[in-house]
Amino acid sequence: MVSWLLGTGIMLIHLLGVMSAIMALMSSRTSQGAIAWIISLLTFPYVALPAYWFFGRPRFYGYVMARGERDNVLRRVLARYQESSLPYLVPFSNSDTQAVEQLAMMPLTRGNSAELLIDGDATFNSLFDGIDEAEHYLLLQFFIVRDDALGRRLQQHLLDAVHRGVRVYFLYDEIGSRKLNERYLRELVAEGVEVSPFRSSRGFKHRFQLNFRNHRKVAVVDGKRGWLGGFNVGVEYLGQDPRHGPWRDTHLVLEGPSVLGLQEAFWEDWHWATGEVASLNWRAGSHPKIDQNVVIVPSGPADKQDTASLLIQQLIHSATHRLWVTSPYFVPDQGVQDALRLAAMRGIDVRVMIPERPDHLLVFLSAFAFLADMLKAGVKIYRYQPGFLHQKVILIDNDAATVGTVNLDNRSFRLNFEITAYIPDTIFAAEVHTMLVKDFNDCRRITIDEIQQRPLWKKVVSRAAYLMSPVQ
Structure with missing residues (x-):
């Protein structure tokens, strides 16, 4: 028996x-x-x-995108927001920008200010100043939040805001912030902060969705000013962790109608996490002195197409003489690899900046499986030397740049909720160019001999790691 x-x-x-x-x-x-x-x-x-x-779930089910769904509460609220944005729409965008708008399901708007925030002190000083100036509400979302010196500073600023009568919504990823202790969260809740984890496996029906993450880092003050980029909340992001050393990252602060795009992405995430429809300001307004074009591109596993991967491919195809890319995790899918090689073959200055020091060993090893083909096609690969490189920035010619949360790997392309600001503006592109020139001066360039002369066992391990990259 x-x-x-x-x-x-x-x-x-x-x-x-x-x-x-x-x-x-x-x-x-x-x-x-x-x-x-x-x-x-x-x-x-x-x-x-x-x-x-x-x-192994290929899609994230149950998430309602207000941008793509009809006849629901979120959509009806957004109809009013979209109407208020009409005066700021850019009517004559080129085909490259139109493709980005289609992917984003959000419009390109004018009347924005986009300011680079280079490294941790500049980013968190700007963010904390913005929190302190909030009058009505704050939206805060991070992939990783730690209960350390920086996390405590953030907590105190949020508590001060609540004590002023500001509504505070605090969203964190359940897996990314798994080490965040309950005491930290209880202290926020006790003072009136609305706190929620983003659980990809919410409810019995969606219990098999554990491999998805919300990797977005978004902050919005009163619907008027917003932040996004590579920074999470922890002292290592200030370069205070000896294991990583100096931390190289880039964030962005926006003012103008594009902030409502950031707000919408947070609003949809909050609705998934809590079932609530937060009451927010949806009246668009422009920056009084600066007039830059911006479109916000949310992406994630609930999308009907691979938005992040298609966005990267579109940026590559749109380049005519320069494409500079920085990414801490570089294991792009075949479409992005082919696009990068073809761009280099067209004579475009294609540069990819990645870390010298590994953060995730499997991803680090995977890159060696295809770097030789990249180098043979003319793609220039650089490794950042002073510390850990974590920024996610792309420069296209002298005309446009992106700052966001998307890494060039399968997890960002298909498993994570991400967000990117696409800014087709020559002044902003010049600022990004200046920043990246300095970064490339702090890099060493990889040679084809370095890749080909690796021992056989390392080549085998790299190929095995690369085969596992789609399920990371």
């Missing part, structure tokens, strides 16, 4: 493995990911089955 039950159980596991492999074949968003899951499910179903059901 025992042997019969054991045999039946083994047959059932293998049958489920075959059925799950068929599901992976039909639903995986990349061929590489489908192959990785199919091989695992057919050869090691005892381990691969639970991993697939908890981490």
